[in-house]
Amino acid sequence: xxxxxxxxxxxxxxxxxxxxxxxxxxxxxxxxxxxxxxxxxxxxxxxxxxxxxxxxxxxxxxxxxxxxxxxxxxxxxxxxxxxxxxxxxxxxxxxxxxxxxxxxxxxxxxxxxxxxxxxxxxxxxxxxxxxxxxxxxxxxxxxxxxxxxxxxxxxxxxxxxxxxxxxxxxxxxxxxxxxxxxxxxxxxxxxxxxxxxxxxxxxxxxxxxxxxxxxxxxxxxxxxxxxxxxxxxxxxxxxxxxxxxxxxxxxxxxxxxxxxxxxxxxxxxxxxxxxxxxxxxxxxxxxxxxxxxxxxxxxxxxxxxxxxxxxxxxxxxxxxxxxxxxxxxxxxxxxxxxxxxxxxxxxxxxxxxxxxxxxxxxxxxxxxxxxxxxxxxxxxxxxxxxxxxxxxxxxxxxxxxxxxxxxxxxxxxxxxxxxxxxxxxxxxxxxxxxxxxxxxxxxxxxxxxxxxxxxxxxxxxxxxxxxxxxxxxxxxxxxxxxxxxxxxxxxxxxxxxxxxxxxxxxxxxxxxxxxxxxxxxxxx
Numbered sequence: 001x002x003x004x005x006x007x008x009x010x011x012x013x014x015x016x017x018x019x020x021x022x023x024x025x026x027x028x029x030x031x032x033x034x035x036x037x038x039x040x041x042x043x044x045x046x047x048x049x050x051x052x053x054x055x056x057x058x059x060x061x062x063x064x065x066x067x068x069x070x071x072x073x074x075x076x077x078x079x080x081x082x083x084x085x086x087x088x089x090x091x092x093x094x095x096x097x098x099x100x101x102x103x104x105x106x107x108x109x110x111x112x113x114x115x116x117x118x119x120x121x122x123x124x125x126x127x128x129x130x131x132x133x134x135x136x137x138x139x140x141x142x143x144x145x146x147x148x149x150x151x152x153x154x155x156x157x158x159x160x161x162x163x164x165x166x167x168x169x170x171x172x173x174x175x176x177x178x179x180x181x182x183x184x185x186x187x188x189x190x191x192x193x194x195x196x197x198x199x200x201x202x203x204x205x206x207x208x209x210x211x212x213x214x215x216x217x218x219x220x221x222x223x224x225x226x227x228x229x230x231x232x233x234x235x236x237x238x239x240x241x242x243x244x245x246x247x248x249x250x251x252x253x254x255x256x257x258x259x260x261x262x263x264x265x266x267x268x269x270x271x272x273x274x275x276x277x278x279x280x281x282x283x284x285x286x287x288x289x290x291x292x293x294x295x296x297x298x299x300x301x302x303x304x305x306x307x308x309x310x311x312x313x314x315x316x317x318x319x320x321x322x323x324x325x326x327x328x329x330x331x332x333x334x335x336x337x338x339x340x341x342x343x344x345x346x347x348x349x350x351x352x353x354x355x356x357x358x359x360x361x362x363x364x365x366x367x368x369x370x371x372x373x374x375x376x377x378x379x380x381x382x383x384x385x386x387x388x389x390x391x392x393x394x395x396x397x398x399x400x401x402x403x404x405x406x407x408x409x410x411x412x413x414x415x416x417x418x419x420x421x422x423x424x425x426x427x428x429x430x431x432x433x434x435x436x437x438x439x440x441x442x443x444x445x446x447x448x449x450x451x452x453x454x455x456x457x458x459x460x461x462x463x464x465x466x467x468x469x470x471x472x473x474x475x476x477x478x479x480x481x482x483x484x485x486x487x488x489x490x491x492x493x494x495x496x497x498x499x500x501x502x503x504x505x506x507x508x509x510x511x512x513x514x515x516x517x518x519x520x521x522x523x524x
Contacts, residue, residue, distance in 0.1 A: 018284065019116075019143075021150070022071035022291070022328035023188040023267055026062050027305050027321075028108065030080040031055070037107050038080070041307065041314040054316045058305065061321050063091050069291050069326055072115045073141065075152040077190045078108045085111045101137050110134055110154050110189065116143050124151075126171045128164070131156070136172055146333060148281055149179075153189035155215070162201060162210045165193055169215030176240055176272075184281045187242065187270040190324065191216050195246035195254065195265045198226060199417065216244075222270060228360045231285065234273045243276065245269045245288035245329055247360045251418035252452040252508050256290055256325045258302055263418070263508030267327050280333065287330035296321055354389045356413050357420055366410045372434045374441065374458045375500060376402040377515040382458055382502060383408075383422075384440055390456045392502065394421040405431040417507050419455060444498055449479060450510050454503050459512070462498040463523065466490045471512060480511040488517045495523040 030042040032055055041048040066074060066088070074095075079085050082100040089098045095113040099121045102109025112118065119142040123135035137152040151172060156164040172187065179185065193216040194200045201207045201214065217223040221241040229241045246254045246265050255263035275283045296303055304323035308315040351367045368383075374390065375382040381397035383406075384390035393400075394414065400406065411424040444462025447454060464471040469489070470478035482504070483489050490496050498520050502513040514520065 019073065019331045019333060020069075020071045020328055021073045021075075021186065021188070021269075021331060022069055022326050023075040023077075023152075023190075023269060024065065024069070024326040025077040025154075025190045025267060025322060025324035026065075026079065027323050028078050029058060029062060029084055030108075031084055035081075037105060039107055041316070042080075047313055047315070049316045049318075051316075054318045057318045059087070059091070061305075062088065065291075065296070065321060065326065066092055066113070068293065069328065071328055073150065074113050074326075075110070075150065075188055076113065077110045077152070077154040079111060080108055082109075082111075085113070089113060099137070099139060101135055103132050103135065106132050106134060108134070108154075110137055110152050112137070112139055112150070112152060114141065116141055118142075119147065124171050124175055126168050128167075131160070131164075133164075136168065136175075138175065143333065146184075146281055148184035148186070150186045150188060151175075153187065153191055155190065155192045157192050158207060162197075162207050162214060165191070165215040166210055166213060166219055167215075169219035173219050173221075173240070181240075182274050183272065184274050185272045186275070187220070188268065188327075190266050191268050192266045193268070195222070195244045195268060196228075196415070198223060216268065216270075220270065230360050230363070231276050232363055234276050237273075240273070242270045242272060245271065245283075245327075248286060248288040249290075250357075250452065251415055251420070252505060253290070254418070255508055256327055257323055258300075261300070261509060262506075267324055269327055269329055275331070282332050284330040284332050289328060291326040291328055296325055352388050353383070353385050353391050356391060356410065356422075357389065359413065360415070362410065362412055367407070367428070368410060369407045370405050370431065371408055372405050372437050372440060373397075373400045373402050374437060375502070375515075376400060380515070382456060384457070386440070389453075390440075390458065392419065392421045392456045392504070393425065394423055396425060399427060401430075403434055403437045405434045407431065417505075419505050438500075441500060442503075444503075445474075449473075449503060449512075450477070452505060452510065455505050455510075457503050458500050459498055459503050460500055464496065466492055466494050466496060468492060471496070480506075480509065481514065482506070482511045483514040488514055490520060490522065496520045497523055 030038055032044040034044055042050050045051050085098050085100045089095050095115055097114040097118045099118055100109055100111035101123055119140040121139040124138055125135050133156050134154045140147055140149050155168045197214040198217040202212055222229055222244045228247055229243050231243055234241060234243050254265055256267040257264045271283050303320050305320040306317040308317055351369055371383040371385055373381055374384050379395050379398045381393045381400055382390055406427055407429040409426045409428055410422055414421045414423040441458045441460040444459035464473040470480050472478045481489055501519040504511050504513045
C-alpha cells in the first residue's frame, strides 16, 4: 500500500504544471533535550516552562500552518536540530524528502521539507571569529529532467551591523557567479533585511557602518544604482541581477513581521533572471503572497508565540505561532502555461495617475493629461486627475500653479517608505485654470482615511483632538500627524479641523501630513 501511495504522489508531480514554494521562520522550535546551546528560555523543564505541554502545542501549531499552506517545497528556519525536522516529516507524510543543517555550537538551524526529490545539498559556510550563526543551505531539486536550486538563508539579526549581512551576501553571490547564466535558482529565507534595506537603514548609525552598502540590495543586485530591478528589464543586464518578489505586492501589503506596528520584510523570496524567461521553469507573475489566515494575523497583529515576562525571567504561555508570517509563490513547469511575457504584452500603457501605483519604477516616460494641481507648497505639490487618483510631487513643482490643469511627462517615480511619489517630470502644456479644483478634495469625515486607496489625496473637513502626536477622531480611532517641520504641528490637547492636508503613509500605516500651519485650524 505504501509503495502505491509513493508512486501516485510522484506521478501527480510528473503531470503538475505549478509548484508552490514557501518559506517560514517558525520562531525557535526547540526539543526537550538539554544540549547547552539553547536560548535560556528554551532550557527544558525549568522556570521558563518549556515543557512537554508547551512543546506539544508549538509542534501542533507548526504542523497546522504547514498543512494549511500546502506548499510543494517549504524552507524552514529556526529549527533546533535534525531530529525536529524529521519529526515534522513524520507528522506530515505528504513530504517525502527533507534536509537540515546547522553549526554544532549554534542554537538553531534551517532545512527543507519537500514533496519532490532532493538531488543534493551543500553548505555555503559563513563564519566569524566571535559569533556563530548559520550556513546558507544550497539544495538542488529534481523533477523529471528539470533541476533547480533553492538557497535557504538565515542571516544575522539586526543586533549586528550591516557588515555581517554583507558577508553573507558576498558568500552567496560568489557562489551564484559560479553557476551557468541560464541556471534556475531561488534565494529565500530570513535575510533579516527589508526588501528596500538601502532606504530603511541608511540613517541608522549603528547598522550603517558599510557606507550605505547593503547585502540584499547592492551585493545581491536586487537594485542597480539604487533603483529596483523589475521583471521588464531583468534580462537586459550583463551581470547577475535578481528580482525581489515583494515588488509584486502593494506597498502597504509588504510585510512578514511587524515591529512597533511598522511593516518589515526580513523574509524574502528572490529569483534569478532565468525564471523570468518563460522557459521550462518560470515564476508565475502575480503569484507571490503572504500566508496570513485569521489565526496567524488579525486586527493588524501577528499571533506570535507568547511569553510572560516575570521580572528577569520569561515564561511560555503555550499560545501562538511565530513572529513571522510564511511567504510563498508559484512556479510553472510548463512554459505554455506561464505568463510573464504574455502578461507584460497585455498591460495597457494608460496615461492615468493610477497606473503609476502599479509600477516600482519607470523604464520609459509616462504621459499624463489634464492633471490638476490641488496643492502647492514651494517645490512640492499634489496633483490629481478627475475620477482618478492623486499623487505627491517630491520636487520640481515650483512652476506649477495651484488650481491649474497641465499635461506632463513623468520620467521617474519613487517609493518613500511605501508612499508613491513623482521624482522627476516635465511640464508639456499648461491647459487652463480649474476654478473648482477644491471640489476634488475628499471629505475626511465621509471616507475611510485608513484605506490605502486614498494615499496622497488632499482631505478636508475632518475634526478631532490631538493626543500624543495623533489625531483622535469620532469612534476613538487615532491617526498619526506628521510634519517635516515639527514646529507646525498642533499642540497636544488641542481640537483642530483639517482644511487641506495630505493623506499619506509610512511603513504600512496611514498618516496625515501637514506642510504648513494653514493646513488646519484650531477650534475652541
